[in-house]
Amino acid sequence: MLRVLLVQTAQGLNPSSGGFKANANVLRSLAAHGYETAQICYGHEQEIELHVKKAEDKGINPDLAESSMVAVDLRGIVHELFVKCFTDEYKEDTRVYLERNELSQRMQSLVKLFSDHITEFQPTHVVFNDPITMKLTATHPQRATFKRINIIHTAEQLPFGPFAAGVDGHCMSPAVEDALLRDLDGIWSVSKAIQKYALTYGQLETTFLIHPIATYLDKDASGMAVLPPVRNNIDKIEVGMVNPCAQKGLSILIGLARNLPHIKFVVWKSWGSRRDHLAQLEDIPNIQIEPTTKDTNEIWDRIKLLIAPSLWYEAWGIVVTEAQLRGIPVVASNAGGLPEAKMHIPYIIPVNAVTGEREANGDYVIPDQNIAPWVETVNKIMTDRDEYRALQEQTVTKSAEWLRAQDPRGHEKWFLSMMDAK
Known part of the structure; x- marks a missing residue:
């Protein structure tokens, strides 16, 4: 039985990113065939309230989980936050975590939150396209119980070749990310072009799969994909x-x-x-x-x-x-x-x-x-x-x-x- 946990990195529950849309449709297609799915994503607070209401209007229990976390602001003042949403990590915090395995207070809170959700959900597969999740899943206490899959949505995401780190926020520590990539259970390239790029510049074998076909289709009132x-x-x-x-x-x-x-x-x-x-x-x-x-x-x-x-x-x-x-x-x-x-x-x-x-x-x-x-x-x-x-x-x-x-x-x-x- 598949239990797939997806970590999304685009900002908001309804971003214009095609990659976000495709990722969500992986879960939808699996759920439609009876598998358990869940995702961690960055939502704006007003979006969360609207999402909950939309689900309830359809007779669905959104099962909104609410928790708290500790965060330190730029002045060094400690706050306890009521968590339904939270802001993204600092780039330098991410780089230090990847390269030196050192956690700022803010990064520690983020890593703990992600790790706790993995422990609670007990996935068979964790799917992601960011280096933080790629690193924290490598040493998670339940690492032996799930497969780790990275989706390659852009050449800039890869730590080699002419386009490495070509987009702000992508590939912040090439050497570390290269080593982490080669220790995964699966790497999914969303086109033959990306698959060829990974092989040509990094000698990295990946699996080509198109996006789930629901990505390209309409949805009816029940959320099912239709022609x-x-x-x-x-x-x-x-x-x-x-x-x-x-x-x-x-x-x-x-x-x-x-x-x-x-x-x-x-x-x-x-x-x-x-x-x-x-x-x-x-x-x-x-x-x-x-x-x-x-x-x-x-x-x-x-x-x-x-x-x-x-x-x-x-x-x-x-x-x-x-x-x-x-x-x-x-x-x-x-x-x-x-x-x-x-x-x-x-x-x-x-x-x-x-x-x-x-x-x-x-x-x-x-x-x-x-x-x-x-x-x-x-x-x-x-x-x-x-x-x-x-x-x-x-x-x-x-x-x-x-x-x-x-x-x-x-x-x-x-x-x-x-x-x-x-």
């Missing part, structure tokens, strides 16, 4: 993009909008969209900026075409797969795992991807791009109805074939195989 309706958006007038930011291809978006003033663009903010990124878009008259949305149907009901001009080493690109399964054509770059997420359906445009070189502030250096093929392709799809119909038909047919070929119980089988291995 999404296919949109016929040929008469819509907007090109959409999610998470406009430098590494996601902001420069290509701006080039498209300026070269195609007769076409309307709409973007939805997400985790990477900084103030300086949005400022570059605000004065472009044919770009509309929308807030982050929890309901992606708002996107699919509105746009005619999605662009994903990413310039960094994408792990997958969940939004791309979601769009195509709903009959929304996608024009994407060839960065990282995006061709996999697109199921190799046209159009995939080569880009000058980031190399790992950094600016003084730590951001990736963004190479110049050839905008011409993007302008030609987007203009043709948006103005040629025959082209759009043909591309939409191919998108609907190929994505449905792809979905039918997936194993909805692949993760379950992988977890069970670990228990069989001696």
Whole structure:
């Protein structure tokens, strides 16, 4: 019998992170087949109250656990906190814990909280994508009773290669994290691109599994995954993009909008969209900026075409797969795992991807791009109805074939195989 405990690291119970969404669907798919699941996650206080009410309205007992913990503020004053949520650990505290096994008061409280939940839940598997959980589970008193699995959602998460620590907060102690990775029971790469990266730069063997298929589907009122309706958006007038930011291809978006003033663009903010990124878009008259949305149907009901001009080493690109399964054509770059997420359906445009070189502030250096093929392709799809119909038909047919070929119980089988291995 599987008992799977997941540790989430994204901020909030409903973040715009695709990795968070995919992680949660691992638990949902296992729970749907009768297994016990639980997760530790960082929630904002108001979210917790809303989450409890939502569960109770459905007749579900949310079984909210409340406890206390000791925390020390920046002035050294000790506080006893009533815990329903708590703030993230300091980066330096994390580095010291990883490298010297020394615990600040704050880190000690966090490690104890996580460890106590593992002891209480008695999992068969602990799943995570952060170094703190990877370290504390290595020496947990019940270590022999559970398997340790790390999900690799980004190349920046890995402690080797050109993109190591390329995102703030990722990979704070490469040597320690490298050793910890090689002592795990399983490492899950979410794309063949990430699997190849790990093998090429770290000689690290990992297991490739796509995200649970529920990640890409709609949910009915009971929370069950259902096939999404296919949109016929040929008469819509907007090109959409999610998470406009430098590494996601902001420069290509701006080039498209300026070269195609007769076409309307709409973007939805997400985790990477900084103030300086949005400022570059605000004065472009044919770009509309929308807030982050929890309901992606708002996107699919509105746009005619999605662009994903990413310039960094994408792990997958969940939004791309979601769009195509709903009959929304996608024009994407060839960065990282995006061709996999697109199921190799046209159009995939080569880009000058980031190399790992950094600016003084730590951001990736963004190479110049050839905008011409993007302008030609987007203009043709948006103005040629025959082209759009043909591309939409191919998108609907190929994505449905792809979905039918997936194993909805692949993760379950992988977890069970670990228990069989001696």
